[in-house]
Amino acid sequence: MFDSKHPWxxxxxxxxxxxxxxxxxxxxxxxxxxxxxxxxxxxxxGWVLWSLVIAYDPNENSGNSQ
Known part of the structure; x- marks a missing residue:
C-alpha cells in the first residue's frame, strides 16, 4: 500500500x-x-489533494515507535 504518512x-x-x-x-x-x-x-x-494536502498532518508519526 501507499504510505501517505511517510516522512518523505x-x-x-x-x-x-x-x-x-x-x-x-x-x-x-x-x-x-x-x-x-x-x-x-x-x-x-484528487486523491493526492485530499491525502497529501488537505488531510495531511505533518506532526503525525508515521507509525514508527522510536
Missing amino acids: FRPLWRRLLILAIAGGWGVFELVTGNPGWALIFLALA
Missing part, C-alpha cells in the same frame, strides 16, 4: 509538486483528446 512527504513543496505533476498530466491528456487517461490522472490528483 513532510515538506509541503514535495506534496505540491506531486499534485502539480498528476494534475498537469491529467489536463494534458484531456487537451490532447485522451479522456480515459485524463480521468485516471485527474482522479489521482
Whole structure:
C-alpha cells in the first residue's frame, strides 16, 4: 500500500509538486483528446489533494515507535 504518512512527504513543496505533476498530466491528456487517461490522472490528483494536502498532518508519526 501507499504510505501517505511517510516522512518523505513532510515538506509541503514535495506534496505540491506531486499534485502539480498528476494534475498537469491529467489536463494534458484531456487537451490532447485522451479522456480515459485524463480521468485516471485527474482522479489521482484528487486523491493526492485530499491525502497529501488537505488531510495531511505533518506532526503525525508515521507509525514508527522510536
